[in-house]
Every structure is written in C-alpha cells, then in structure tokens.
Amino acid sequence: MAKRLLILHALILELPEDYFLEMHDYENPSEDFIRWMISYPRSRAEHEATEPYNIGGHADFSSLTMLFEQNVLGLQILSRDGEWLWVKPVKGGITINAGESLQHLTKGMCLMGSEN
Amino acid sequence: MPAPVKSQLAEEWSKDPSLDPSQWPIQPYSRPPLTTDKSVKYAPLVEIDVSNWDAPGEKQRLADQLHHAVRDVGFYIVKGHGITDEEVLEILAIANTYFHNLPLEEKRKNPIDLAAGQSFGYREPTRYYGDTGIKETLETVPYLSPTRTDSSTKFTRTC
Numbered sequence: 001m002a003k004r005l006l007i008l009h010a011l012i013l014e015l016p017e018d019y020f021l022e023m024h025d026y027e028n029p030s031e032d033f034i035r036w037m038i039s040y041p042r043s044r045a046e047h048e049a050t051e052p053y054n055i056g057g058h059a060d061f062s063s064l065t066m067l068f069e070q071n072v073l074g075l076q077i078l079s080r081d082g083e084w085l086w087v088k089p090v091k092g093g094i095t096i097n098a099g100e101s102l103q104h105l106t107k108g109m110c111l112m113g114s115e116n
Numbered sequence: 117m118p119a120p121v122k123s124q125l126a127e128e129w130s131k132d133p134s135l136d137p138s139q140w141p142i143q144p145y146s147r148p149p150l151t152t153d154k155s156v157k158y159a160p161l162v163e164i165d166v167s168n169w170d171a172p173g174e175k176q177r178l179a180d181q182l183h184h185a186v187r188d189v190g191f192y193i194v195k196g197h198g199i200t201d202e203e204v205l206e207i208l209a210i211a212n213t214y215f216h217n218l219p220l221e222e223k224r225k226n227p228i229d230l231a232a233g234q235s236f237g238y239r240e241p242t243r244y245y246g247d248t249g250i251k252e253t254l255e256t257v258p259y260l261s262p263t264r265t266d267s268s269t270k271f272t273r274t275c
Contacts, residue, residue: 001197001275004166011179012186026273033236033258034272036211040241040253050245061235066275068204071150077159077191085159089150092201093163093193098186113190 002064005096013109020105024063039074057084057116062099069093078114137210143217145209159191167196199274207271215255223257 006020013019026032057078067075069089076084087095103112162185168174185192214223220240228237239256 001166001194001199004169005194007175008179008182009186011175012183017175032272034207034275035256035258036214037254037256038211038215040255042250042253046250049248050250053245053248068208070208071147073153073156077189079159080188083157086153086156087161087191088152088158090163090193090195091150093195094197094199095161096192096194098190110186111188111190115191 001094002066005064009102009106009110013106020063023105054116057114059112059114060097060099061101063102063105065097065099067095067097069095076116078116084116137213140210140213140218142209142213145205145212147205147208161185161189161191161193163193163195165196166194167198199271203271203274214257226257228256 002024003021006024007017010017010019024032057076069091071089073086075087075095077087079085097113097115098110100112102110162182164178164181166178182192223238224240226237228234228239230239236258239254241252241255243252244250245252
C-alpha cells in the first residue's frame with residue numbers, strides 16, 4: 001500500500017511515478033519498523049499537573065507513518081492556522097502522517113504533519 | 117567508516133529470540149467501541165480509497181484528491197487498502213501481549229538509549245515529569261523483523 005501512496009506523491013509533484021520507490025524498497029536493509037505503543041491511563045488531575053512539561057508536539061522522522069485506529073482519541077494534529085485538532089478514528093481507515101524525511105526529500109513541497 | 121550504529125542495533129534486535137511472538141501465548145484483543153465526542157474539534161481530513169487502483173485515470177484522480185492534503189496538511193486517511201481488520205487485530209493482539217504478558221526482565225534485555233539518539237529498543241516508562249512525582253505513562257517498542265517470517269513481518273510487507 002505504501003507503494004501506491006508514494007506513487008501518488010510523485011504524481012502530485014509531477015515527478016516520474018517511481019521517484020520515491022527505489023529508496024523505499026522492502027528488500028533492502030532499512031530502518032523501517034512497526035512500533036508498538038501503549039499509553040496507560042492517568043487521571044485528569046495528573047494530566048493537568050504534567051501539562052507544563054508537554055513538549056508541544058512533534059513530527060515523525062519517517063517518510064510515511066501509518067497509524068492503525070483503535071477507537072480512542074489519541075492523536076491531535078496542528079493545522080496551518082496553529083490550531084490543535086483531534087483525529088477521528090475512521091472504520092477500516094489508516095491515518096497517514098507525512099514525516100520529516102518526506103518533507104526533506106521533496107524540498108519542502110510535501111508538508112510534514114505535526115502531531116501531539 | 118564504521119557501520120551506522122542504529123542499523124547494527126536493528127539487526128541484533130531482529131535476531132533476539134526473546135522477541136519472537138511465536139514463542140508467546142498470544143491473548144486475543146478487541147477494540148473499545150467507536151464513539152464520537154461532541155465536545156472536541158475534529159480535523160477535517162481527506163479520505164482516499166485506493167481499491168480501484170488499476171482503473172484508467174484512477175491514479176491521477178487520486179493524486180488530485182490528495183493534492184491539498186500532501187502539500188498543506190501532512191495527514192490523510194486511506195481506505196480500500198486491502199489490509200483486513202483481522203490482520204490489524206492480530207498485530208494489536210501481539211503488541212498487547214508484549215506489553216501485558218511478557219516479563220519485564222525480558223523486555224529490559226533490549227533497552228532503548230534515548231540519550232544516544234537511538235530509536236530502537238524497549239522504552240520503559242521510568243522517568244518523571246519534573247518534580248511532580250508523576251511518572252510518564254508511555255511504553256513503546258519497535259518491532260523490527262527483517263529476518264523473521266512470522267505474522268508481524270508479513271504484515272509490514274502488506275503495508
């Protein structure tokens with residue numbers, strides 16, 4: 001599936017279709033990985049107490065990150081207007097987040113997503 | 117020139133038998149029900165369906181649909197990707213088993229070294245938020261499997 005998305009990115013940038021494919025070959029050694037992640041619940045009071053230590057979001061280092069929904073509100077993204085908005089889980093949908101590498105590879109033509 | 121440290125780690129990590137899910141008793145996993153919270157503001161994200169990929173003109177149509185999301189948002193939703201929900205739930209079950217059933221000493225065999233800028237290894241929630249006395253709640257591990265043949269590896273190839 002990532003292949004299809006990378007082809008679409010090339011088309012959007014009016015590049016040859018296979019422009020991003022060679023550098024994302026599953027058969028070659030890479031730092032591609034699947035990350036398991038769990039966030040344990042905490043109380044609202046604990047959340048508020050730790051809020052000053054919130055680093056204020058981040059971007060992924062990757063080209064593309066795929067997020068598999070679990071029906072919980074766990075992701076906020078930064079809009080161009082500087083507003084943090086929640087991502088709604090979509091049944092059967094995969095949320096795609098463009099990372100820093102993709103922004104770099106496209107000389108900034110693809111915007112990396114900032115998330116919290 | 118020395119080989120990149122991160123890739124070496126990735127290689128060792130992928131060969132560690134303690135991280136082979138086929139050796140664990142996998143607990144089934146199901147999601148909590150889907151609900152909508154009316155009090156929060158959702159991001160209007162584009163949804164594309166890539167299931168009709170080989171139809172004439174389809175790629176260009178999808179590219180046009182995705183143009184704004186790629187250039188100005190950085191996020192979008194993909195549907196019709198061919199990855200079944202059973203496959204996703206299987207991976208979530210493995211991950212859930214790792215977090216809840218694998219002994220801590222097993223997980224600690226491959227600690228992440230954040231200070232060295234590494235991205236591979238088990239991240240145990242051990243740090244505290246400043247002087248609040250409240251511990252961080254995030255536990256993560258990258259499951260890296262280029263040399264394995266189990267379902268997680270199969271899954272990454274599907275993605």
